[in-house]
Amino acid sequence: MNLEKVVFGFFVLLAATLNFGFFIGDISNPELHNIYELFAAVVVSLIATVLKFGDRTQLGAVHLATSLVADLQLVAAALAWTYAQHISDAGVTAGSTASVVSLSGGALVANMVSVVLLVIETVSFHRR
Amino acid sequence: MGNPVHGFWLRLLGRDQGPPKPSRTPFRLRGRVPFASAVQAEATIFLILRLMRAPLIVLITIFAISVLGLTLIEGRDAAGAPSRMTFFDAFYFMSYTASTIGFGELPNPFTASQRLWVTVSIYLTVVGWAYAIGSLLALLQDRAFRQALALQHFTRKVARLREPFLLIAGYGRTGELLGRSFDALGRRVVVLDVEPGRIDALELEAYHSDVPGLVADARDPGHLGIAGLGNPRCEAVLALTNDDEANLAVTMTAALLRPELPVIARTISPAIEDRMRAFGSPTVVNPFDRFGDHLRIAMRSPASYQLMTWLESGPGAELPERGRPPRHGRWVMCGYGRFGREITEDLRAEGLDVTVVEPAPKDPGSSTLPGQGFEPDVMERAGVADAVGFVAGTDNDTSNLSLIAAARRVNPTLFVAARQNRPASAPLFEVMDVDSLLVPADVVAHEVFAQLSTPLLWRFLQQVPHQGDDWAAALITRLTHHCGRHMQELWKARLNRVEAPALTGWLASGEATVGDLLRDPDDRDQRLPIEVLMVLRGDEPTMAPDDDFTLAPDDELLLHGKVPARRALGSTMIVEATREYVRTGRHLPTGWLWRKLARVPRY
Numbered sequence: 174m175n176l177e178k179v180v181f182g183f184f185v186l187l188a189a190t191l192n193f194g195f196f197i198g199d200i201s202n203p204e205l206h207n208i209y210e211l212f213a214a215v216v217v218s219l220i221a222t223v224l225k226f227g228d229r230t231q232l233g234a235v236h237l238a239t240s241l242v243a244d245l246q247l248v249a250a251a252l253a254w255t256y257a258q259h260i261s262d263a264g265v266t267a268g269s270t271a272s273v274v275s276l277s278g279g280a281l282v283a284n285m286v287s288v289v290l291l292v293i294e295t296v297s298f299h300r301r
Numbered sequence: 302m303g304n305p306v307h308g309f310w311l312r313l314l315g316r317d318q319g320p321p322k323p324s325r326t327p328f329r330l331r332g333r334v335p336f337a338s339a340v341q342a343e344a345t346i347f348l349i350l351r352l353m354r355a356p357l358i359v360l361i362t363i364f365a366i367s368v369l370g371l372t373l374i375e376g377r378d379a380a381g382a383p384s385r386m387t388f389f390d391a392f393y394f395m396s397y398t399a400s401t402i403g404f405g406e407l408p409n410p411f412t413a414s415q416r417l418w419v420t421v422s423i424y425l426t427v428v429g430w431a432y433a434i435g436s437l438l439a440l441l442q443d444r445a446f447r448q449a450l451a452l453q454h455f456t457r458k459v460a461r462l463r464e465p466f467l468l469i470a471g472y473g474r475t476g477e478l479l480g481r482s483f484d485a486l487g488r489r490v491v492v493l494d495v496e497p498g499r500i501d502a503l504e505l506e507a508y509h510s511d512v513p514g515l516v517a518d519a520r521d522p523g524h525l526g527i528a529g530l531g532n533p534r535c536e537a538v539l540a541l542t543n544d545d546e547a548n549l550a551v552t553m554t555a556a557l558l559r560p561e562l563p564v565i566a567r568t569i570s571p572a573i574e575d576r577m578r579a580f581g582s583p584t585v586v587n588p589f590d591r592f593g594d595h596l597r598i599a600m601r602s603p604a605s606y607q608l609m610t611w612l613e614s615g616p617g618a619e620l621p622e623r624g625r626p627p628r629h630g631r632w633v634m635c636g637y638g639r640f641g642r643e644i645t646e647d648l649r650a651e652g653l654d655v656t657v658v659e660p661a662p663k664d665p666g667s668s669t670l671p672g673q674g675f676e677p678d679v680m681e682r683a684g685v686a687d688a689v690g691f692v693a694g695t696d697n698d699t700s701n702l703s704l705i706a707a708a709r710r711v712n713p714t715l716f717v718a719a720r721q722n723r724p725a726s727a728p729l730f731e732v733m734d735v736d737s738l739l740v741p742a743d744v745v746a747h748e749v750f751a752q753l754s755t756p757l758l759w760r761f762l763q764q765v766p767h768q769g770d771d772w773a774a775a776l777i778t779r780l781t782h783h784c785g786r787h788m789q790e791l792w793k794a795r796l797n798r799v800e801a802p803a804l805t806g807w808l809a810s811g812e813a814t815v816g817d818l819l820r821d822p823d824d825r826d827q828r829l830p831i832e833v834l835m836v837l838r839g840d841e842p843t844m845a846p847d848d849d850f851t852l853a854p855d856d857e858l859l860l861h862g863k864v865p866a867r868r869a870l871g872s873t874m875i876v877e878a879t880r881e882y883v884r885t886g887r888h889l890p891t892g893w894l895w896r897k898l899a900r901v902p903r904y
Contacts, residue, residue: 212365212368223354254388
């Protein structure tokens with residue numbers, strides 16, 4: 174067992190699950206989307222990105238790319254939420270919640286690709 | 302298939318698409334020029350990224366914990382009601398606190414429990430920042446990382462060269478002289494050297510164009526590869542390091558990977574010279590051998606030697622003094638190493654008697670005297686008093702200088718030849734006013750310059766020794782009469798349709814003489830201050846033709862003169878109106894309409 178692989182798989186999967194947890198539920202209902210979950214998703218996603226630094230394989234490069242996409246989407250979601258809560262006069266409305274959640278939904282797709290890559294990597298490793 | 306990197310990937314991925322089409326290949330690449338070092342550089346950068354993982358993760362984690370804690374702990378708003386910080390406020394607070402900017406407690410004054418948590422987070426985040434920034438700075442200072450960056454930078458620069466360039470392996474004194482001369486001619490140069498100091502010196506040199514330089518061992522074919530050996534625009538490879546083995550390795554690599562590329566290599570060992578010649582046909586320059594040859598030419602024909610050294614020295618060089626080495630009598634040779642052996646052989650071949658003085662003679666022959674040379678008794682036994690020539694040829698400049706001083710004291714009329722080993726000793730040898738001085742670096746530089754600057758010049762120099770002393774003396778008089786004692790531009794002109802479109806008809810008529818061609822376009826009664834050194838017709842050279850020499854189409858001319866004169870001749874060669882004035886004195890209308898009206902016969 175390779176500890177590095179365990180940590181790597183843990184963070185990639187955790188990023189995807191947290192992201193999913195935040196995303197699930199009625200898209201415009203703020204009560205169904207916990208902001209702490211978004212925070213956790215951003216942090217774990219960032220860590221997963223850093224873990225992918227310095228991998229020279231083709232698969233590693235795609236891993237890094239998907240993570241960067243997820244980061245971008247999640248940070249955008251966080252910014253959208255900050256705007257809704259602190260800057261806009263209307264506060265957190267159904268529309269702003271929908272935009273935050275849909276942004277995180279984009280990140281979810283990227284995280285899913287990451288997980289698929291992880292699975293491919295594992296399967297091809299077994300074959301050898 | 303012209304792109305070597307493309308070939309590299311093809312090979313790597315194993316997609317063999319049949320034999321490459323040689324007709325489309327712009328140059329012949331026998332093997333793949335290795336790029337291993339470039340890949341290595343990339344690997345180093347990936348390693349650096351990997352090393353940054355731990356500090357970054359620590360930083361992210363610390364930040365996450367601090368921010369999360371702040372949002373969870375209950376505080377009070379301005380009115381005193383319980384409230385929690387939002388993520389945005391918490392992140393903002395932690396960002397300015399962790400980076401030690403410290404704007405104070407925002408948005409509301411903290412409660413005691415919040416302050417307790419902030420105290421803990423401050424220590425955590427400051428440590429995290431210090432760790433991350435410290436690691437990053439350490440990595441930037443890392444030697445391997447800087448080398449990798451320099452290598453990538455260099456690789457990119459060489460790959461982007463869009464002009465022909467020379468690859469110089471070894472940037473010592475010779476490389477420096479050549480780099481400067483070729484730069485003055487507008488040629489590009491790429492430099493490799495093992496000494497970081499010499500590559501740093503590149504930056505300080507006032508070059509017109511950018512000279513890519515890399516600290517690398519030229520013996521590694523990978524390094525030669527990234528320095529442009531596989532680049533189709535590489536014109537020639539110069540192996541000029543101090544190490545004969547390294548020069549041999551460079552010659553070998555170039556001959557095996559790019560057989561059609563001219564290679565010029567420096568060596569002082571005849572054995573290495575033979576080994577170099579086993580690979581293709583490199584031009585091997587042995588400064589000791591050349592100095593011996595020069596000494597023989599100087600003995601037979603001082604003016605020829607003077608002319609050759611002058612033309613080899615490059616633009617701006619002053620006409621050297623005409624030395625007169627004695628042709629009869631006995632010579633004393635001090636130092637019987639490689640240099641001594643070569644010179645002694647050459648002198649003996651000229652029928653001169655040579656007495657050899659050597660501190661540790663390997664073959665105690667009848668004519669070899671043991672001793673340093675500057676001891677009075679050795680001087681006496683060597684017979685310096687009644688010798689005509691003296692050679693100070695040890696590999697130590699201090700010894701050579703004291704040898705010259707000692708010999709001159711015994712016999713002030715001696716012809717003294719000496720070997721200067723270190724560039725730093727140059728002022729001392731200059732003061733000693735040696736009759737014939739060998740500076741190996743300069744000899745090699747002049748030789749390479751003569752061969753690569755203008756191919757015709759090399760041809761010309763090869764012919765000079767056969768022309769006789771009077772011929773050379775006359776030519777020097779002509780050259781100095783026109784252009785002074787400093788060498789001006791040397792250039793090649795080819796009288797074909799491309800370079801001299803205006804002359805085609807005139808040349809074909811068989812009436813174009815050198816004298817007529819060189820008339821001044823401003824006043825045809827004046828002659829341009831240009832000297833024709835050689836005319837090459839087919840493979841037949843005519844040395845320094847006089848003004849009545851008739852030129853023919855496709856002749857190649859080697860010319861010497863000042864820049865304005867060169868431009869004037871250029872307009873005679875290209876502009877028909879100028880040519881017509883130069884030829885007949887008539888002013889030809891330049892416009893098409895006037896020309897039709899004037900009914901100018903077409904040439």
